[in-house]
Amino acid sequence: MERTGPVTEEEQTTAEAAVDRGRPAGLGVVGWARWFWRTLTSMRTALILLFLFALASVPGSIWPQRGVSDAKVAQYFADDPALARWLDRFWLFDVFQAPWFAAIYLLLFVSLIGCVLPRTAAHLRELRRKPPAAPRNLSRLPHHASFSSGLTVGEAAARLRAKRFRVTTGPGWVAAEKGYLRESGNLLFHVALLGLLLAVGAGALYGYRGNVLVVEGEGFANTVAAYDRYMPGQQVSAESLEPFSFTVEDFQATYIAKGDKAGQALDYAARLKVEDAPGVAAREHLLKVNEPLDVNGTLSYLIDHGYAPTFRITDGKGQVAFDGPVACLVVQPATFTSECVIKVPDAQPEQLGVLVAFLPTAVPMGSEWVSIFPGAANPTAQVYGAFAGDLGLESGRPQSVYELDPTSLKKMKPLLMKADPLEVGGRLALPGGAGSIEFTGVKEWIALQVAYDPGRMPALVSAVLAVAGLVLTLTVRRRRVWVRVHEASGGAGVPGGDGHRVEVGGLTRTEGGDFGEEFDEIVSALDTEPRDEGSPAPEPANTEPSTPEPSTPEPSTPEPPTSEPSTPEPSTPGPLNPGVQDAR
Amino acid sequence: MPAEVDTGLATLSDQLILATVLLYVFAMIAYALDLAFGRPAEASARAARPRLAPVGAGVGAPGAASGVTAGTGADPDPAVAGTGRVDGPSGGPPAWTRWAGPAGVALSWLGWAANLASLLTRGLAVGRWPWGNMYEFVVAMCFAAMSAFLFMQLRYRVRFLGAFVAVAAALGLGFAVRYLHVQAGPVVPALNSYWIAIHVSAAIIASGLFILSGVSGILYLVRKDGSVRLPSRPDLERVAHRAIVIGFPIWTFAVIAGALWADKAWGRYWGWDPKEIWAFITWIAYAAYLHARATAGWKGKAAMIVQLIAFACLLFNLVGVNIFLGGLHSYAEVPG
Numbered sequence: 001m002e003r004t005g006p007v008t009e010e011e012q013t014t015a016e017a018a019v020d021r022g023r024p025a026g027l028g029v030v031g032w033a034r035w036f037w038r039t040l041t042s043m044r045t046a047l048i049l050l051f052l053f054a055l056a057s058v059p060g061s062i063w064p065q066r067g068v069s070d071a072k073v074a075q076y077f078a079d080d081p082a083l084a085r086w087l088d089r090f091w092l093f094d095v096f097q098a099p100w101f102a103a104i105y106l107l108l109f110v111s112l113i114g115c116v117l118p119r120t121a122a123h124l125r126e127l128r129r130k131p132p133a134a135p136r137n138l139s140r141l142p143h144h145a146s147f148s149s150g151l152t153v154g155e156a157a158a159r160l161r162a163k164r165f166r167v168t169t170g171p172g173w174v175a176a177e178k179g180y181l182r183e184s185g186n187l188l189f190h191v192a193l194l195g196l197l198l199a200v201g202a203g204a205l206y207g208y209r210g211n212v213l214v215v216e217g218e219g220f221a222n223t224v225a226a227y228d229r230y231m232p233g234q235q236v237s238a239e240s241l242e243p244f245s246f247t248v249e250d251f252q253a254t255y256i257a258k259g260d261k262a263g264q265a266l267d268y269a270a271r272l273k274v275e276d277a278p279g280v281a282a283r284e285h286l287l288k289v290n291e292p293l294d295v296n297g298t299l300s301y302l303i304d305h306g307y308a309p310t311f312r313i314t315d316g317k318g319q320v321a322f323d324g325p326v327a328c329l330v331v332q333p334a335t336f337t338s339e340c341v342i343k344v345p346d347a348q349p350e351q352l353g354v355l356v357a358f359l360p361t362a363v364p365m366g367s368e369w370v371s372i373f374p375g376a377a378n379p380t381a382q383v384y385g386a387f388a389g390d391l392g393l394e395s396g397r398p399q400s401v402y403e404l405d406p407t408s409l410k411k412m413k414p415l416l417m418k419a420d421p422l423e424v425g426g427r428l429a430l431p432g433g434a435g436s437i438e439f440t441g442v443k444e445w446i447a448l449q450v451a452y453d454p455g456r457m458p459a460l461v462s463a464v465l466a467v468a469g470l471v472l473t474l475t476v477r478r479r480r481v482w483v484r485v486h487e488a489s490g491g492a493g494v495p496g497g498d499g500h501r502v503e504v505g506g507l508t509r510t511e512g513g514d515f516g517e518e519f520d521e522i523v524s525a526l527d528t529e530p531r532d533e534g535s536p537a538p539e540p541a542n543t544e545p546s547t548p549e550p551s552t553p554e555p556s557t558p559e560p561p562t563s564e565p566s567t568p569e570p571s572t573p574g575p576l577n578p579g580v581q582d583a584r
Numbered sequence: 585m586p587a588e589v590d591t592g593l594a595t596l597s598d599q600l601i602l603a604t605v606l607l608y609v610f611a612m613i614a615y616a617l618d619l620a621f622g623r624p625a626e627a628s629a630r631a632a633r634p635r636l637a638p639v640g641a642g643v644g645a646p647g648a649a650s651g652v653t654a655g656t657g658a659d660p661d662p663a664v665a666g667t668g669r670v671d672g673p674s675g676g677p678p679a680w681t682r683w684a685g686p687a688g689v690a691l692s693w694l695g696w697a698a699n700l701a702s703l704l705t706r707g708l709a710v711g712r713w714p715w716g717n718m719y720e721f722v723v724a725m726c727f728a729a730m731s732a733f734l735f736m737q738l739r740y741r742v743r744f745l746g747a748f749v750a751v752a753a754a755l756g757l758g759f760a761v762r763y764l765h766v767q768a769g770p771v772v773p774a775l776n777s778y779w780i781a782i783h784v785s786a787a788i789i790a791s792g793l794f795i796l797s798g799v800s801g802i803l804y805l806v807r808k809d810g811s812v813r814l815p816s817r818p819d820l821e822r823v824a825h826r827a828i829v830i831g832f833p834i835w836t837f838a839v840i841a842g843a844l845w846a847d848k849a850w851g852r853y854w855g856w857d858p859k860e861i862w863a864f865i866t867w868i869a870y871a872a873y874l875h876a877r878a879t880a881g882w883k884g885k886a887a888m889i890v891q892l893i894a895f896a897c898l899l900f901n902l903v904g905v906n907i908f909l910g911g912l913h914s915y916a917e918v919p920g
């Protein structure tokens with residue numbers, strides 16, 4: 001949290017002052033606990049924790065993270081298992097789930113709470129407090145001016161109030177203060193940061209995420225069982241899933257047809273027929289990359305797509321043992337060359353396993369066939385392996401649908417190794433009367449991510465509030481202005497003056513602002529004739545615009561007066577006014 | 585989105601970028617001559633227009649005429665006082681050097697226009713926002729940095745930075761042309777969204793401002809405190825601070841807009857992707873700089889170093905993450 005500068009240093013309360021007093025000597029457990037709490041909740045600790053938080057996220061960008069790039073993590077384990085195990089011991093593949101990462105943000109969380117609460121109380125007290133009385137010597141202040149006029153204390157106070165200062169008066173002086181929003185903004189920022197942490201936490205506990213692959217023409221109903229991969233937060237129950245369902249009517253991808261970017265995707269879109277709840281009339285939704293399907297805050301995203309050629313497989317007994325689409329893995333994204341695995345457990349007399357290469361736009365290249373374009377211009381399926389025997393599906397070992405279980409495969413009987421490519425409608429007879437494979441058509445699949453995160457909106461609101469608070473603290477300056485009216489002086493010592501001497505002093509500490517300008521404005525507002533005399537206020541003469549203007553203060557150095565020597569610009573003898581006191 | 589690319593316009597855009605680089609280099613030479621010879625003229629001009637005070641501020645400042653003076657800034661630059669009249673009997677530098685500064689400004693405006701035209705033609709050639717890959721992004725970033733400088737020098741006396749901003753922009757563009765250039769073309773579907781206008785534009789503007797402050801920071805550390813013909817340290821400090829004060833909220837906005845876009849495109853608003861991590865680190869580092877100045881009262885070298893660390897994070901996020909770390913955010917299409 002910010003220190004608000006000398007202006008409010010009197011009010012620096014509790015936590016920080018205590019920290020500076022140092023460690024309690026021999027205070028026992030309670031004393032130590034108190035010391036620990038004060039250290040933890042000090043501004044300095046909060047800042048250090050925020051830094052640590054940033055620093056701690058660096059490894060997450062260097063090593064691949066589980067859940068984001070599992071394949072790369074596996075690669076690490078394959079390449080150098082010893083190193084990978086050590087990295088894993090330090091949670092470097094799960095940085096954002098690591099206990100040390102959690103420790104940092106939990107401490108930050110506690111620190112923020114401990115910091116914000118007393119600060120808010122102090123700020124509320126301060127909002128009710130009056131600005132402090134004028135210091136004795138106003139000419140010592142970084143901003144200072146004097147002039148002579150008939151200004152009275154009451155009039156000065158009124159004019160400062162009109163400039164939205166908070167004002168108190170005393171005998172011969174006015175004290176005014178402005179810029180309380182700085183600390184308000186500061187508090188808002190920190191509270192919003194807390195809100196952000198809470199929103200993220202709520203999202204992780206009460207939200208869920210799931211992935212599912214759906215082939216054109218098929219459907220999905222939002223139940224735990226329907227997901228290929230389901231990652232619930234700890235507080236999510238299976239019944240709480242939004243009960244929507246949809247059918248994928250069709251999927252379209254368009255690609256650049258020619259030129260050196262040929263094959264780059266231009267657009268994808270899936271047409272869905274959505275039922276928001278069972279029994280509700282279905283609606284159409286066009287699912288695109290940046291346009292997820294939103295059902296009451298549960299969002300379904302199009303994250304991937306691929307081909308699902310359809311096959312009809314007749315077994316050795318002449319029965320149709322398989323008829324439908326097979327979702328294929330994309331092995332070459334540029335051309336969508338894909339690999340498919342067909343498992344036919346129903347085939348008689350023996351189960352069948354078939355490996356197929358799918359080429360969306362196949363052309364012969366030497367003795368091989370390759371795909372040259374991701375669109376399905378000349379779809380071709382080439383069986384490069386067919387096996388008969390036990391697929392091992394009952395073995396109890398989990399199997400990937402994208403490969404034949406290697407241990408079972410060893411025991412299976414190879415039927416053929418490389419067949420001629422099939423076009424749609426083509427048919428391949430398996431040797432030995434094991435049956436036949438017919439390539440019946442091409443469908444596509446889409447991969448969806450379904451996500452429910454109740455923390456989204458709160459997180460956004462918190463982030464926006466945090467920025468608003470930050471902008472306030474960075475732009476608003478706490479400033480104080482004092483006016484002293486020397487009624488007794490009666491104009492003496494001010495040549496040309498017709499009233500009494502009026503001194504104005506101003507103070508701010510924040511860097512980089514233009515308080516000098518504002519101070520000048522305040523002074524000139526004070527230096528106009530009192531309204532009640534009826535004379536029009538003399539405009540601060542805009543004499544010659546081109547004249548070098550020596551009296552504009554250096555705006556961005558509202559430094560303490562001692563730190564900068566007063567050297568008037570040598571080259572410009574400006575129209576120095578008599579009676580003027582240089583502030584520095 | 586049109587798949588067709590107007591190759592004529594695309595080629596024109598590539599040529600305009602070369603013109604931009606040349607103009608920036610010329611501008612840099614002119615500014616350098618101005619720095620080398622133009623100081624006396626500069627010194628008197630300086631007195632007329634206080635540094636970093638708004639250019640017409642003196643005019644309207646009401647206090648003086650009515651017999652009020654507020655504190656006048658002391659001249660923080662010993663170099664100016666020192667170079668008052670050190671010239672030999674021949675009397676001052678050659679007359680043409682008076683024109684070096686204005687020529688630098690004029691040349692940078694020309695370069696700026698060419699830079700802008702290059703962006704526009706590229707955008708028109710492909711029918712989309714012209715910052716969909718790293719080449720386009722860097723070109724736009726250099727444009728933003730030059731714009732930040734040129735518009736700042738309209739209001740404030742920062743011309744002394746011209747040579748260094750021009751050099752940075754020329755180097756950036758040169759790097760982009762040499763190592764990052766890709767043929768104009770459509771972007772992947774994920775980038776085909778109005779969010780690119782919001783998120784990337786904000787990132788570009790903020791980066792441009794941060795380049796300005798980064799250049800000031802490097803110069804600050806390179807120059808010693810003595811009387812050299814380089815801009816004075818307080819001047820540099822002020823430019824850097826001002827650029828960051830403006831750039832920081834824009835950066836914050838860019839990151840939040842990125843999160844909003846990620847919520848639409850990737851199914852989560854924050855996922856600790858490398859680009860997200862480094863955007864966050866950059867944010868913390870600039871916040872640290874502002875905080876250190878505003879509350880801890882850090883000034884001078886220490887604050888500048890924090891600022892340069894933040895700048896290094898920014899550059900790493902651009903170059904390092906796009907080229908070495910990858911991640912979801914790898915639309916950069918780095919050739920190679």
Ligand code: HEM
Binds near residue numbers: 716718850916
């Ligand atoms: C939380 C989410 C995000 C963050 C923190 C983020 C951050 C950034 C940052 C810091 C830049 C500056 C340029 C650079 O360093 O490369 C940038 C540029 C860019 N962002 Fe994001 N971004 C986010 C999400 C997204 C999303 C969802 C998309 C599009 C689907 C996107 C597309 C781009 C593009 C195209 C550029 C410019 C080209 C480039 O450098 O790659 N960003 N982003």
